[in-house]
Amino acid sequence: MKYAYYPGCSLTESAREFDVSTRLVMERLGVELVEIPDWTCCGASAAEPVSKLMHYALPARNLAIVEQEMADQGVTDVLAPCSACYLNLLKVDREVVGDRSLHGRVNEVLAASGLHYRGGVRVRHLLDVLKNDVGARIVEQKITDGLQGMRIAPYYGCQILRPYPVFDEPGRPVSMEPFIQAMGGEVHQWDMANRCCGASLMMGHAEVAIRSVADILSDAAGADAIVTVCPLCQMNLEAYQAKARRAGGQGVPVLYLTQLMGLAMGLSDKDMQLSANLTMTPAVRRGIAARAWAEPAPEDGEETGLNA
Amino acid sequence: MNQAVRETWSPALEADRMVLKELREAVGACMQCGTCTASCPNRHAMDITPRAMWRMIQFGMLDEILASRTFWMCSACYMCTLRCPRGLKLTSAMAALKRLAGIEGGRSARKNQAFYAAFMDDVEAHGRVQETSMMQRYFLKARDPMLPLSYVPLGVRMLGKGKVRMPGRGRGGVLRPLFAKAREMEGLS
Ligand code: SF4
Ligand code: SF4
Numbered sequence: 001m002k003y004a005y006y007p008g009c010s011l012t013e014s015a016r017e018f019d020v021s022t023r024l025v026m027e028r029l030g031v032e033l034v035e036i037p038d039w040t041c042c043g044a045s046a047a048e049p050v051s052k053l054m055h056y057a058l059p060a061r062n063l064a065i066v067e068q069e070m071a072d073q074g075v076t077d078v079l080a081p082c083s084a085c086y087l088n089l090l091k092v093d094r095e096v097v098g099d100r101s102l103h104g105r106v107n108e109v110l111a112a113s114g115l116h117y118r119g120g121v122r123v124r125h126l127l128d129v130l131k132n133d134v135g136a137r138i139v140e141q142k143i144t145d146g147l148q149g150m151r152i153a154p155y156y157g158c159q160i161l162r163p164y165p166v167f168d169e170p171g172r173p174v175s176m177e178p179f180i181q182a183m184g185g186e187v188h189q190w191d192m193a194n195r196c197c198g199a200s201l202m203m204g205h206a207e208v209a210i211r212s213v214a215d216i217l218s219d220a221a222g223a224d225a226i227v228t229v230c231p232l233c234q235m236n237l238e239a240y241q242a243k244a245r246r247a248g249g250q251g252v253p254v255l256y257l258t259q260l261m262g263l264a265m266g267l268s269d270k271d272m273q274l275s276a277n278l279t280m281t282p283a284v285r286r287g288i289a290a291r292a293w294a295e296p297a298p299e300d301g302e303e304t305g306l307n308a
Numbered sequence: 309m310n311q312a313v314r315e316t317w318s319p320a321l322e323a324d325r326m327v328l329k330e331l332r333e334a335v336g337a338c339m340q341c342g343t344c345t346a347s348c349p350n351r352h353a354m355d356i357t358p359r360a361m362w363r364m365i366q367f368g369m370l371d372e373i374l375a376s377r378t379f380w381m382c383s384a385c386y387m388c389t390l391r392c393p394r395g396l397k398l399t400s401a402m403a404a405l406k407r408l409a410g411i412e413g414g415r416s417a418r419k420n421q422a423f424y425a426a427f428m429d430d431v432e433a434h435g436r437v438q439e440t441s442m443m444q445r446y447f448l449k450a451r452d453p454m455l456p457l458s459y460v461p462l463g464v465r466m467l468g469k470g471k472v473r474m475p476g477r478g479r480g481g482v483l484r485p486l487f488a489k490a491r492e493m494e495g496l497s
Contacts, residue, residue: 013438013471013473014472016471038479040431040436041437041483043431044437045384046424046427046428048384048403048406051494052407053490053493053494054428054486057486108489108493109489109493110486113482162385162386163397195349196383196385196387199383199384200383200384200424201383203423204419204450205381206458208353208381208383212350239465239466276471278466
């Protein structure tokens with residue numbers, strides 16, 4: 001299993017722990033990630049409101065590089081861990097390739113830097129690859145530090161299944177559940193798993209986004225942690241918890257799925273860069289350890305640590 | 309400004325008309341069922357419902373559309389697009405409305421467009437977005453002296469977590485030719 005890896009800007013900036021944990025965990029799972037040479041920004045959610053052509057040309061540039069420079073290494077699939085990157089890349093496939101006039105215009109833009117995209121690259125989200133190419137069985141075999149006693153709320157957010165539901169049911173997504181169970185954790189069933197986190201409304205209209213975050217956090221009541229697969233979801237759910245608490249939500253630790261997987265596979269806190277998480281205070285870390293990694297495992301967990 | 313004057317004098321006319329035409333085509337098949345409005349997590353912050361917005365587009369009520377804050381409240385969650393029984397690309401339509409308002413200009417558009425514009429400027433300059441320099445651009449564009457202050461507490465926490473990186477050259481101007489070409493093709497300056 002070999003993929004062209006598109007980390008995206010966030011993973012080189014404030015979400016480095018997602019990049020680091022993704023690389024380490026995928027390596028453990030026998031997946032080879034080859035970073036796309038000289039990749040550039042996909043435009044996130046900012047390109048479309050500014051320029052329709054750049055909205056398509058920015059992600060297409062990266063796919064063109066994969067097609068032109070990586071095909072001879074046997075790489076045909078791109079793996080993106082960030083939901084916004086994933087959707088922008090996927091949109092090229094769904095909305096540009098097949099529309100002759102738009103495809104021509106996008107290639108006209110790419111030609112300005114000597115590139116051309118034919119349409120031969122398959123776009124995959126990290127979770128898609130985990131579900132369909134790796135499988136929870138393989139993950140289960142690698143678990144050394146199970147999450148017994150921990151209740152995990154899987155948070156999918158918007159753009160990995162909407163508008164294109166490629167690998168899961170967008171109305172009630174479940175693709176993370178087998179992995180949580182493979183790690184020995186219990187799945188927190190909730191309604192907010194696919195609710196929008198407010199995304200870039202947090203810039204400029206924070207009061208609107210915080211209302212969404214508060215709704216999500218209060219529905220997570222009873223979970224020991226939320227796991228995410230998107231740097232923007234992670235940031236919105238983590239960084240505004242104090243404000244969200246005032247709007248009726250409650251505090252809960254938020255981790256990337258790959259961080260939790262790494263810990264359950266025996267990788268260290270340092271490897272998983274746990275200290276980079278805004279919700280990961282020493283007390284929260286002790287609380288998680290007491291639940292999932294206590295020695296011996298606690299009987300019927302009486303601890304109050306996390307939400308106290 | 310009345311329609312005739314706009315059509316004769318507005319320098320952004322071509323781009324403006326292109327976006328409006330595209331929008332009309334995009335929502336032309338709307339049957340006004342209201343599923344989009346019911347699906348929207350941000351409808352409480354909108355002054356005109358998404359359903360009513362599509363109707364205003366069909367009627368070409370440009371001035372009323374531009375006076376609305378509805379499309380600025382769209383967080384691109386794609387719930388409406390997923391659920392519309394007519395299969396319309398509504399999230400793209402919301403983005404097109406943002407573009408239209410951006411072309412038309414005006415204070416509200418400048419303020420609401422500030423984040424997107426700052427992001428794109430940073431991409432053009434560095435190839436990849438650098439959060440620190442992008443936020444500086446955003447503060448400048450938003451022209452709101454209180455705005456940077458509101459980010460100080462978060463900035464301090466992010467610093468403490470080692471999440472703040474000093475901006476550098478990034479990939480340099482590798483994307484500049486693409487931006488220039490797209491501007492030329494879209495008739496924007
Ligand atoms: S869901 Fe679709 S058809 Fe129904 S009102 Fe909205 S845009 Fe129109
Ligand atoms: S994409 Fe925008 S308009 Fe549609 S439901 Fe989401 S926030 Fe509302």
